[in-house]
Amino acid sequence: MKKIKSGVYGLNPLLDGGINQGSTTVVIGCAGAGKTTFATQFIRRGLENGQEGIFVSLDENKEQIVKEAVEMGWGEILEYIDDGLLVFIDASGKDFSRFIKEELPGFVDEWKGADARIVVDPLTPVIWAVEDRYMQRDLLSFMFKQMRRVGTVVCTLEEHSSAGDLSGEEVVIPMYLADTVIHLRYRLAEPGLERMLKVAKCRSSRHSEHYHPYRILRGFGIVVERGDRETPPPRDRTEEIKALLARKRGEIPQAIYRRIHKSLDYVTDQDLGDLTPEEVVEAVLDEYMPEEKVGPKAGTPRPTPRASRSGRRR
Numbered sequence: 001m002k003k004i005k006s007g008v009y010g011l012n013p014l015l016d017g018g019i020n021q022g023s024t025t026v027v028i029g030c031a032g033a034g035k036t037t038f039a040t041q042f043i044r045r046g047l048e049n050g051q052e053g054i055f056v057s058l059d060e061n062k063e064q065i066v067k068e069a070v071e072m073g074w075g076e077i078l079e080y081i082d083d084g085l086l087v088f089i090d091a092s093g094k095d096f097s098r099f100i101k102e103e104l105p106g107f108v109d110e111w112k113g114a115d116a117r118i119v120v121d122p123l124t125p126v127i128w129a130v131e132d133r134y135m136q137r138d139l140l141s142f143m144f145k146q147m148r149r150v151g152t153v154v155c156t157l158e159e160h161s162s163a164g165d166l167s168g169e170e171v172v173i174p175m176y177l178a179d180t181v182i183h184l185r186y187r188l189a190e191p192g193l194e195r196m197l198k199v200a201k202c203r204s205s206r207h208s209e210h211y212h213p214y215r216i217l218r219g220f221g222i223v224v225e226r227g228d229r230e231t232p233p234p235r236d237r238t239e240e241i242k243a244l245l246a247r248k249r250g251e252i253p254q255a256i257y258r259r260i261h262k263s264l265d266y267v268t269d270q271d272l273g274d275l276t277p278e279e280v281v282e283a284v285l286d287e288y289m290p291e292e293k294v295g296p297k298a299g300t301p302r303p304t305p306r307a308s309r310s311g312r313r314r
């Protein structure tokens with residue numbers, strides 16, 4: 001099973017090295033848990049290596065998603081759109097059942113074998129579009145199978161059960177059908193433990209079975225803590241992170257070094273919560289290293305999107 005880096009800092013070790021290539025992952029969480037952030041990080045990670053990204057939005061429009069990404073400090077997303085490397089499919093307001101059965105196969109035929117990263121954010125309207133449970137399963141299974149022909153898929157799913165423990169009716173069928181299930185638990189009532197991530201399932205992998213605290217940091221996005229800390233974290237950590245990185249500068253390709261440094265411009269000490277500098281540096285380096293040359297600036301030319309594909313851009 002080939003693993004690809006998730007783009008979510010600190011997550012890969014919990015997934016036995018990363019996300020299985022060509023698989024379907026469902027990320028479940030309530031409002032504000034970080035689902036769109038997760039999805040954007042996943043797609044952005046592929047774009048950095050010249051891998052195409054397809055963002056299927058069933059809810060928010062493209063402008064809103066791009067705006068949020070730019071606010072997060074990921075302004076380069078605009079260049080990927082210009083290059084045709086990142087495409088959006090806005091299916092909001094459509095008849096999802098018809099969209100999946102009639103429009104999706106044509107799209108897949110055009111993109112099959114592209115090894116792209118595909119995001120559906122959120123999948124929830126598809127589930128609500130079909131009342132009958134059997135048909136729901138049928139439709140989702142068809143959709144997942146189709147999309148996997150194009151590449152590696154991440155779908156987000158809203159959690160509406162107030163228990164926040166994956167017991168909601170709306171998550172059952174997608175959880176069964178997905179290869180990997182990640183739960184972003186977000187409970188405001190538990191200070192210090194508000195945000196916890198758990199890998200609920202990961203086929204063909206020895207994965208973590210614990211809840212791990214995570215933070216959402218401007219510039220980086222989601223950073224998952226290892227959760228095995230004994231001493232409280234020190235102050236002035238952003239400076240310390242920079243110092244730690246500077247010490248490793250010789251080992252880090254220049255493009256990656258610049259990228260990490262840029263992310264640090266957005267982070268404050270307060271944002272870092274309980275994260276230690278070592279933890280951040282380790283999670284970030286684990287995401288990027290060891291790796292051949294990364295990104296177009298490091299020497300790998302960006303693939304030119306196929307003419308037929310760019311013709312389909314919306």
Ligand SMILES: Nc1ncnc2c1ncn2[C@@H]1O[C@H](COP(=O)(O)OP(=O)(O)OP(=O)(O)O)[C@@H](O)[C@H]1O
Binds near residue numbers: 031035071158218
């Ligand atoms: N630019 C930013 N800077 C700092 N934190 C941010 C930024 N953007 C988002 N966040 C944090 O990430 C959280 C989750 O955002 P995100 O949109 O990913 O959640 P979501 O699970 O997709 O929510 P929804 O269900 O409403 O779509 C926000 O509530 C906020 O705490």
Ligand SMILES: [Mg+2]
Binds near residue numbers: 035036037
């Ligand atoms: Mg969202």
